[in-house]
Amino acid sequence: MARFLYCLCFACLCCALSTIGTASAVDATLSKSDHPKTVTVTAPTIITVFVQEALDSKGHPLPVSSGLLKFFQFFDRNAGLHLQAVTVPWNRAKQMTLDGKGIIWGFSKSPERLMHYRFSETVMKSRIWAIGYGEPQLALRSIKDLKNKTISVERGVSHGMEFELAKNKIFKIDEDAAQASARFRKLIAKRSDVLLWGLVQFDRQDLFLDYLHKTYLPGLRDPELLGKNFYASPTPLFYDSIHFASAKGQLENEMKKIDAAIRQGFKSGELTKLVNVLN
Structure with missing residues:
Protein backbone atom coordinates (compact mmCIF):
# COMPACT_ATOMS: atom_id res chain seq x y z
CA MET A 1 0.00 0.00 0.00
CA ALA A 2 2.78 2.43 0.93
CA ARG A 3 4.54 1.61 -2.32
CA PHE A 4 1.31 2.29 -4.24
CA LEU A 5 0.88 5.71 -2.60
CA TYR A 6 4.52 6.59 -3.32
CA CYS A 7 4.07 5.72 -7.00
CA LEU A 8 0.84 7.71 -7.16
CA CYS A 9 2.42 10.84 -5.64
CA PHE A 10 5.40 10.58 -7.98
CA ALA A 11 3.08 10.34 -10.99
CA CYS A 12 1.10 13.42 -9.86
CA LEU A 13 4.32 15.40 -9.39
CA CYS A 14 5.51 14.52 -12.88
CA CYS A 15 2.15 15.53 -14.33
CA ALA A 16 2.27 18.89 -12.53
CA LEU A 17 5.80 19.58 -13.70
CA SER A 18 4.78 18.73 -17.25
CA THR A 19 1.81 21.14 -17.06
CA ILE A 20 3.99 23.96 -15.71
CA GLY A 21 6.51 23.40 -18.46
CA THR A 22 3.80 23.45 -21.13
CA ALA A 23 2.30 26.67 -19.70
CA SER A 24 5.73 28.27 -19.63
CA ALA A 25 6.30 27.31 -23.25
CA VAL A 26 2.90 28.72 -24.22
CA ASP A 27 3.62 31.95 -22.32
CA ALA A 28 6.97 32.22 -24.01
CA THR A 29 5.34 31.77 -27.40
CA LEU A 30 2.62 34.33 -26.59
CA SER A 31 5.15 36.81 -25.29
CA LYS A 32 6.88 36.68 -28.64
CA SER A 33 3.90 36.94 -30.95
CA ASP A 34 0.37 36.70 -29.57
CA HIS A 35 0.31 38.94 -26.49
CA PRO A 36 -1.32 42.29 -27.37
CA LYS A 37 1.10 45.19 -27.37
CA THR A 38 0.74 47.66 -24.52
CA VAL A 39 -0.16 51.12 -25.81
CA THR A 40 0.84 53.99 -23.56
CA VAL A 41 -1.66 56.85 -23.67
CA THR A 42 -0.25 60.14 -22.49
CA ALA A 43 -2.80 62.38 -20.82
CA PRO A 44 -2.87 65.96 -22.14
CA THR A 45 -0.99 68.53 -20.09
CA ILE A 46 -3.49 70.68 -18.17
CA ILE A 47 -3.03 74.42 -18.74
CA THR A 48 -5.13 77.05 -17.00
CA VAL A 49 -6.55 79.55 -19.49
CA PHE A 50 -7.89 82.80 -18.08
CA VAL A 51 -11.03 84.00 -19.87
CA GLN A 52 -12.60 87.38 -19.31
CA GLU A 53 -15.50 87.21 -16.90
CA ALA A 54 -18.85 88.28 -18.34
CA LEU A 55 -21.80 89.20 -16.11
CA ASP A 56 -25.54 89.16 -16.68
CA SER A 57 -27.84 92.07 -15.83
CA LYS A 58 -27.92 90.96 -12.18
CA GLY A 59 -24.15 90.80 -11.90
CA HIS A 60 -23.98 87.01 -11.99
CA PRO A 61 -21.12 85.41 -13.96
CA LEU A 62 -22.15 83.93 -17.29
CA PRO A 63 -20.87 80.44 -18.18
CA VAL A 64 -18.19 79.92 -20.80
CA SER A 65 -19.90 79.57 -24.18
CA SER A 66 -20.16 76.14 -25.78
CA GLY A 67 -18.39 77.51 -28.86
CA LEU A 68 -15.37 78.54 -26.80
CA LEU A 69 -15.25 75.18 -25.04
CA LYS A 70 -15.24 73.38 -28.41
CA PHE A 71 -12.49 75.73 -29.57
CA PHE A 72 -10.38 74.85 -26.52
CA GLN A 73 -11.01 71.13 -27.09
CA PHE A 74 -9.33 71.51 -30.47
CA PHE A 75 -6.02 71.88 -28.59
CA ASP A 76 -6.65 68.64 -26.66
CA ARG A 77 -6.60 66.82 -29.98
CA ASN A 78 -3.92 68.78 -31.79
CA ALA A 79 -1.48 70.07 -29.18
CA GLY A 80 -1.73 67.55 -26.34
CA LEU A 81 -2.90 70.37 -24.06
CA HIS A 82 -6.08 70.43 -22.01
CA LEU A 83 -7.02 74.11 -21.79
CA GLN A 84 -8.96 74.49 -18.57
CA ALA A 85 -11.01 77.70 -18.71
CA VAL A 86 -11.15 79.91 -15.62
CA THR A 87 -13.28 83.07 -15.83
CA VAL A 88 -11.98 86.03 -13.82
CA PRO A 89 -12.11 89.83 -14.10
CA TRP A 90 -9.86 90.99 -16.91
CA ASN A 91 -7.26 92.89 -14.88
CA ARG A 92 -6.88 89.91 -12.56
CA ALA A 93 -6.52 87.62 -15.58
CA LYS A 94 -3.70 89.77 -16.92
CA GLN A 95 -1.89 89.82 -13.58
CA MET A 96 -2.25 86.07 -12.97
CA THR A 97 -0.84 85.48 -16.45
CA LEU A 98 2.16 87.69 -15.65
CA ASP A 99 2.61 85.69 -12.43
CA GLY A 100 3.01 82.54 -14.55
CA LYS A 101 -0.19 80.89 -13.28
CA GLY A 102 -1.54 80.19 -16.74
CA ILE A 103 -2.14 81.78 -20.12
CA ILE A 104 -4.77 84.28 -21.20
CA TRP A 105 -7.23 84.01 -24.06
CA GLY A 106 -8.77 86.80 -26.11
CA PHE A 107 -5.76 89.08 -25.80
CA SER A 108 -4.92 91.84 -28.26
CA LYS A 109 -1.65 93.66 -28.74
CA SER A 110 -0.64 97.05 -27.44
CA PRO A 111 2.82 98.66 -27.17
CA GLU A 112 2.86 98.09 -23.40
CA ARG A 113 1.68 94.49 -23.58
CA LEU A 114 4.33 93.59 -26.13
CA MET A 115 6.97 94.36 -23.51
CA HIS A 116 5.60 91.86 -20.99
CA TYR A 117 3.64 89.16 -22.84
CA ARG A 118 4.51 86.52 -25.39
CA PHE A 119 1.69 86.40 -27.97
CA SER A 120 0.58 83.35 -29.92
CA GLU A 121 -0.10 83.23 -33.62
CA THR A 122 -3.17 85.26 -34.58
CA VAL A 123 -6.33 83.23 -33.99
CA MET A 124 -8.87 85.67 -35.38
CA LYS A 125 -9.45 89.22 -36.47
CA ASP A 240 -7.99 93.86 -33.73
CA SER A 241 -6.02 90.60 -33.81
CA ILE A 242 -6.91 88.13 -31.04
CA HIS A 243 -4.37 85.80 -29.43
CA PHE A 244 -3.40 83.56 -26.56
CA ALA A 245 -0.61 85.06 -24.46
CA SER A 246 1.72 84.07 -21.65
CA ALA A 247 4.19 86.02 -19.59
CA LYS A 248 7.49 86.33 -21.43
CA GLY A 249 9.74 83.41 -20.54
CA GLN A 250 6.85 81.38 -19.08
CA LEU A 251 5.18 78.26 -20.55
CA GLU A 252 7.22 78.64 -23.73
CA ASN A 253 6.96 74.97 -24.76
CA GLU A 254 3.18 75.06 -24.35
CA MET A 255 2.94 78.27 -26.38
CA LYS A 256 4.98 76.65 -29.17
CA LYS A 257 2.55 73.72 -29.23
CA ILE A 258 -0.38 76.15 -29.40
CA ASP A 259 1.27 78.02 -32.29
CA ALA A 260 1.85 74.79 -34.21
CA ALA A 261 -1.75 73.68 -33.66
CA ILE A 262 -3.08 77.06 -34.82
CA ARG A 263 -1.07 76.92 -38.04
CA GLN A 264 -2.12 73.34 -38.76
CA GLY A 265 -5.75 74.02 -37.83
CA PHE A 266 -6.06 76.87 -40.30
CA LYS A 267 -4.30 74.83 -42.96
CA SER A 268 -6.77 71.95 -42.56
CA GLY A 269 -9.77 74.25 -42.17
CA GLU A 270 -10.84 72.74 -38.84
CA LEU A 271 -9.89 75.80 -36.81
CA THR A 272 -11.55 78.17 -39.27
CA LYS A 273 -14.93 76.53 -38.61
CA LEU A 274 -14.47 76.71 -34.83
CA VAL A 275 -13.37 80.36 -34.87
CA ASN A 276 -16.29 81.44 -37.05
CA VAL A 277 -18.80 80.70 -34.30
CA LEU A 278 -16.92 82.47 -31.51
CA ASN A 279 -18.24 85.79 -30.23
Whole structure:
Protein backbone atom coordinates (compact mmCIF):
# COMPACT_ATOMS: atom_id res chain seq x y z
CA MET A 1 0.00 0.00 0.00
CA ALA A 2 2.78 2.43 0.93
CA ARG A 3 4.54 1.61 -2.32
CA PHE A 4 1.31 2.29 -4.24
CA LEU A 5 0.88 5.71 -2.60
CA TYR A 6 4.52 6.59 -3.32
CA CYS A 7 4.07 5.72 -7.00
CA LEU A 8 0.84 7.71 -7.16
CA CYS A 9 2.42 10.84 -5.64
CA PHE A 10 5.40 10.58 -7.98
CA ALA A 11 3.08 10.34 -10.99
CA CYS A 12 1.10 13.42 -9.86
CA LEU A 13 4.32 15.40 -9.39
CA CYS A 14 5.51 14.52 -12.88
CA CYS A 15 2.15 15.53 -14.33
CA ALA A 16 2.27 18.89 -12.53
CA LEU A 17 5.80 19.58 -13.70
CA SER A 18 4.78 18.73 -17.25
CA THR A 19 1.81 21.14 -17.06
CA ILE A 20 3.99 23.96 -15.71
CA GLY A 21 6.51 23.40 -18.46
CA THR A 22 3.80 23.45 -21.13
CA ALA A 23 2.30 26.67 -19.70
CA SER A 24 5.73 28.27 -19.63
CA ALA A 25 6.30 27.31 -23.25
CA VAL A 26 2.90 28.72 -24.22
CA ASP A 27 3.62 31.95 -22.32
CA ALA A 28 6.97 32.22 -24.01
CA THR A 29 5.34 31.77 -27.40
CA LEU A 30 2.62 34.33 -26.59
CA SER A 31 5.15 36.81 -25.29
CA LYS A 32 6.88 36.68 -28.64
CA SER A 33 3.90 36.94 -30.95
CA ASP A 34 0.37 36.70 -29.57
CA HIS A 35 0.31 38.94 -26.49
CA PRO A 36 -1.32 42.29 -27.37
CA LYS A 37 1.10 45.19 -27.37
CA THR A 38 0.74 47.66 -24.52
CA VAL A 39 -0.16 51.12 -25.81
CA THR A 40 0.84 53.99 -23.56
CA VAL A 41 -1.66 56.85 -23.67
CA THR A 42 -0.25 60.14 -22.49
CA ALA A 43 -2.80 62.38 -20.82
CA PRO A 44 -2.87 65.96 -22.14
CA THR A 45 -0.99 68.53 -20.09
CA ILE A 46 -3.49 70.68 -18.17
CA ILE A 47 -3.03 74.42 -18.74
CA THR A 48 -5.13 77.05 -17.00
CA VAL A 49 -6.55 79.55 -19.49
CA PHE A 50 -7.89 82.80 -18.08
CA VAL A 51 -11.03 84.00 -19.87
CA GLN A 52 -12.60 87.38 -19.31
CA GLU A 53 -15.50 87.21 -16.90
CA ALA A 54 -18.85 88.28 -18.34
CA LEU A 55 -21.80 89.20 -16.11
CA ASP A 56 -25.54 89.16 -16.68
CA SER A 57 -27.84 92.07 -15.83
CA LYS A 58 -27.92 90.96 -12.18
CA GLY A 59 -24.15 90.80 -11.90
CA HIS A 60 -23.98 87.01 -11.99
CA PRO A 61 -21.12 85.41 -13.96
CA LEU A 62 -22.15 83.93 -17.29
CA PRO A 63 -20.87 80.44 -18.18
CA VAL A 64 -18.19 79.92 -20.80
CA SER A 65 -19.90 79.57 -24.18
CA SER A 66 -20.16 76.14 -25.78
CA GLY A 67 -18.39 77.51 -28.86
CA LEU A 68 -15.37 78.54 -26.80
CA LEU A 69 -15.25 75.18 -25.04
CA LYS A 70 -15.24 73.38 -28.41
CA PHE A 71 -12.49 75.73 -29.57
CA PHE A 72 -10.38 74.85 -26.52
CA GLN A 73 -11.01 71.13 -27.09
CA PHE A 74 -9.33 71.51 -30.47
CA PHE A 75 -6.02 71.88 -28.59
CA ASP A 76 -6.65 68.64 -26.66
CA ARG A 77 -6.60 66.82 -29.98
CA ASN A 78 -3.92 68.78 -31.79
CA ALA A 79 -1.48 70.07 -29.18
CA GLY A 80 -1.73 67.55 -26.34
CA LEU A 81 -2.90 70.37 -24.06
CA HIS A 82 -6.08 70.43 -22.01
CA LEU A 83 -7.02 74.11 -21.79
CA GLN A 84 -8.96 74.49 -18.57
CA ALA A 85 -11.01 77.70 -18.71
CA VAL A 86 -11.15 79.91 -15.62
CA THR A 87 -13.28 83.07 -15.83
CA VAL A 88 -11.98 86.03 -13.82
CA PRO A 89 -12.11 89.83 -14.10
CA TRP A 90 -9.86 90.99 -16.91
CA ASN A 91 -7.26 92.89 -14.88
CA ARG A 92 -6.88 89.91 -12.56
CA ALA A 93 -6.52 87.62 -15.58
CA LYS A 94 -3.70 89.77 -16.92
CA GLN A 95 -1.89 89.82 -13.58
CA MET A 96 -2.25 86.07 -12.97
CA THR A 97 -0.84 85.48 -16.45
CA LEU A 98 2.16 87.69 -15.65
CA ASP A 99 2.61 85.69 -12.43
CA GLY A 100 3.01 82.54 -14.55
CA LYS A 101 -0.19 80.89 -13.28
CA GLY A 102 -1.54 80.19 -16.74
CA ILE A 103 -2.14 81.78 -20.12
CA ILE A 104 -4.77 84.28 -21.20
CA TRP A 105 -7.23 84.01 -24.06
CA GLY A 106 -8.77 86.80 -26.11
CA PHE A 107 -5.76 89.08 -25.80
CA SER A 108 -4.92 91.84 -28.26
CA LYS A 109 -1.65 93.66 -28.74
CA SER A 110 -0.64 97.05 -27.44
CA PRO A 111 2.82 98.66 -27.17
CA GLU A 112 2.86 98.09 -23.40
CA ARG A 113 1.68 94.49 -23.58
CA LEU A 114 4.33 93.59 -26.13
CA MET A 115 6.97 94.36 -23.51
CA HIS A 116 5.60 91.86 -20.99
CA TYR A 117 3.64 89.16 -22.84
CA ARG A 118 4.51 86.52 -25.39
CA PHE A 119 1.69 86.40 -27.97
CA SER A 120 0.58 83.35 -29.92
CA GLU A 121 -0.10 83.23 -33.62
CA THR A 122 -3.17 85.26 -34.58
CA VAL A 123 -6.33 83.23 -33.99
CA MET A 124 -8.87 85.67 -35.38
CA LYS A 125 -9.45 89.22 -36.47
CA SER A 126 -12.09 91.10 -34.51
CA ARG A 127 -14.09 93.93 -36.06
CA ILE A 128 -14.60 96.78 -33.61
CA TRP A 129 -17.94 98.50 -34.19
CA ALA A 130 -18.95 101.86 -32.78
CA ILE A 131 -22.46 101.93 -31.31
CA GLY A 132 -24.54 105.04 -30.58
CA TYR A 133 -28.01 105.89 -29.29
CA GLY A 134 -30.49 108.70 -29.78
CA GLU A 135 -30.76 111.75 -32.00
CA PRO A 136 -29.02 113.39 -33.69
CA GLN A 137 -26.98 110.41 -34.77
CA LEU A 138 -23.19 110.72 -34.83
CA ALA A 139 -21.49 110.12 -38.18
CA LEU A 140 -19.09 107.42 -36.85
CA ARG A 141 -17.39 107.01 -40.22
CA SER A 142 -13.79 107.32 -39.04
CA ILE A 143 -11.66 107.77 -35.95
CA LYS A 144 -11.87 111.54 -36.50
CA ASP A 145 -15.60 111.36 -35.70
CA LEU A 146 -14.67 110.22 -32.19
CA LYS A 147 -12.78 113.44 -31.45
CA ASN A 148 -13.50 114.75 -27.96
CA LYS A 149 -16.07 112.00 -27.39
CA THR A 150 -16.34 109.75 -24.33
CA ILE A 151 -15.92 106.18 -25.51
CA SER A 152 -17.19 103.24 -23.43
CA VAL A 153 -14.87 100.23 -23.36
CA GLU A 154 -14.59 97.20 -21.10
CA ARG A 155 -12.13 97.65 -18.28
CA GLY A 156 -8.62 96.53 -19.19
CA VAL A 157 -9.56 95.75 -22.80
CA SER A 158 -7.49 96.89 -25.76
CA HIS A 159 -8.93 97.14 -29.25
CA GLY A 160 -5.62 96.95 -31.08
CA MET A 161 -2.64 99.13 -31.85
CA GLU A 162 -4.55 101.87 -33.69
CA PHE A 163 -6.99 102.18 -30.81
CA GLU A 164 -4.16 102.37 -28.29
CA LEU A 165 -2.46 105.18 -30.18
CA ALA A 166 -5.70 107.19 -30.37
CA LYS A 167 -7.13 106.76 -26.86
CA ASN A 168 -6.83 109.73 -24.53
CA LYS A 169 -5.46 111.73 -27.46
CA ILE A 170 -8.34 111.87 -29.94
CA PHE A 171 -11.02 110.60 -27.55
CA LYS A 172 -11.44 109.90 -23.85
CA ILE A 173 -12.20 106.38 -22.67
CA ASP A 174 -14.65 105.39 -19.98
CA GLU A 175 -13.73 101.95 -18.64
CA ASP A 176 -16.52 99.74 -17.34
CA ALA A 177 -16.71 96.33 -15.74
CA ALA A 178 -17.72 93.30 -17.77
CA GLN A 179 -21.45 93.81 -17.10
CA ALA A 180 -22.47 94.63 -20.67
CA SER A 181 -25.98 95.82 -19.87
CA ALA A 182 -24.60 98.60 -17.66
CA ARG A 183 -22.58 99.94 -20.59
CA PHE A 184 -25.65 100.10 -22.82
CA ARG A 185 -27.67 101.81 -20.07
CA LYS A 186 -24.94 104.45 -19.72
CA LEU A 187 -25.07 105.02 -23.47
CA ILE A 188 -28.84 105.58 -23.28
CA ALA A 189 -28.37 107.99 -20.36
CA LYS A 190 -25.74 109.98 -22.35
CA ARG A 191 -23.06 109.23 -19.77
CA SER A 192 -20.99 108.01 -22.71
CA ASP A 193 -21.18 109.05 -26.35
CA VAL A 194 -20.11 105.85 -28.10
CA LEU A 195 -19.74 102.21 -27.10
CA LEU A 196 -17.07 100.07 -28.76
CA TRP A 197 -17.83 96.40 -29.24
CA GLY A 198 -15.76 93.77 -31.02
CA LEU A 199 -17.20 90.83 -32.95
CA VAL A 200 -15.69 88.39 -35.41
CA GLN A 201 -18.68 87.19 -37.38
CA PHE A 202 -20.15 90.18 -39.19
CA ASP A 203 -18.66 92.42 -41.87
CA ARG A 204 -21.90 94.30 -42.68
CA GLN A 205 -23.68 96.88 -40.58
CA ASP A 206 -27.15 95.41 -41.17
CA LEU A 207 -26.07 91.93 -40.05
CA PHE A 208 -24.34 93.36 -37.01
CA LEU A 209 -27.39 95.39 -35.93
CA ASP A 210 -29.72 92.46 -36.56
CA TYR A 211 -27.63 90.29 -34.23
CA LEU A 212 -27.42 93.09 -31.64
CA HIS A 213 -31.17 93.69 -31.43
CA LYS A 214 -32.54 90.19 -32.00
CA THR A 215 -29.99 88.00 -30.22
CA TYR A 216 -27.48 89.77 -28.02
CA LEU A 217 -29.57 92.37 -26.16
CA PRO A 218 -32.51 90.00 -25.46
CA GLY A 219 -29.96 87.53 -24.09
CA LEU A 220 -28.90 90.06 -21.44
CA ARG A 221 -32.42 89.90 -19.94
CA ASP A 222 -32.33 93.56 -18.95
CA PRO A 223 -35.83 95.13 -19.11
CA GLU A 224 -34.31 98.62 -19.49
CA LEU A 225 -32.83 97.59 -22.86
CA LEU A 226 -35.88 95.90 -24.35
CA GLY A 227 -37.29 97.80 -27.31
CA LYS A 228 -34.34 100.21 -27.46
CA ASN A 229 -32.85 100.84 -30.92
CA PHE A 230 -29.16 101.53 -31.29
CA TYR A 231 -27.27 102.55 -34.40
CA ALA A 232 -23.75 101.60 -35.47
CA SER A 233 -20.88 102.82 -37.57
CA PRO A 234 -21.25 102.00 -41.30
CA THR A 235 -18.08 99.92 -41.08
CA PRO A 236 -15.87 98.79 -38.19
CA LEU A 237 -13.73 101.64 -36.84
CA PHE A 238 -10.91 99.39 -35.66
CA TYR A 239 -9.60 95.92 -36.43
CA ASP A 240 -7.99 93.86 -33.73
CA SER A 241 -6.02 90.60 -33.81
CA ILE A 242 -6.91 88.13 -31.04
CA HIS A 243 -4.37 85.80 -29.43
CA PHE A 244 -3.40 83.56 -26.56
CA ALA A 245 -0.61 85.06 -24.46
CA SER A 246 1.72 84.07 -21.65
CA ALA A 247 4.19 86.02 -19.59
CA LYS A 248 7.49 86.33 -21.43
CA GLY A 249 9.74 83.41 -20.54
CA GLN A 250 6.85 81.38 -19.08
CA LEU A 251 5.18 78.26 -20.55
CA GLU A 252 7.22 78.64 -23.73
CA ASN A 253 6.96 74.97 -24.76
CA GLU A 254 3.18 75.06 -24.35
CA MET A 255 2.94 78.27 -26.38
CA LYS A 256 4.98 76.65 -29.17
CA LYS A 257 2.55 73.72 -29.23
CA ILE A 258 -0.38 76.15 -29.40
CA ASP A 259 1.27 78.02 -32.29
CA ALA A 260 1.85 74.79 -34.21
CA ALA A 261 -1.75 73.68 -33.66
CA ILE A 262 -3.08 77.06 -34.82
CA ARG A 263 -1.07 76.92 -38.04
CA GLN A 264 -2.12 73.34 -38.76
CA GLY A 265 -5.75 74.02 -37.83
CA PHE A 266 -6.06 76.87 -40.30
CA LYS A 267 -4.30 74.83 -42.96
CA SER A 268 -6.77 71.95 -42.56
CA GLY A 269 -9.77 74.25 -42.17
CA GLU A 270 -10.84 72.74 -38.84
CA LEU A 271 -9.89 75.80 -36.81
CA THR A 272 -11.55 78.17 -39.27
CA LYS A 273 -14.93 76.53 -38.61
CA LEU A 274 -14.47 76.71 -34.83
CA VAL A 275 -13.37 80.36 -34.87
CA ASN A 276 -16.29 81.44 -37.05
CA VAL A 277 -18.80 80.70 -34.30
CA LEU A 278 -16.92 82.47 -31.51
CA ASN A 279 -18.24 85.79 -30.23
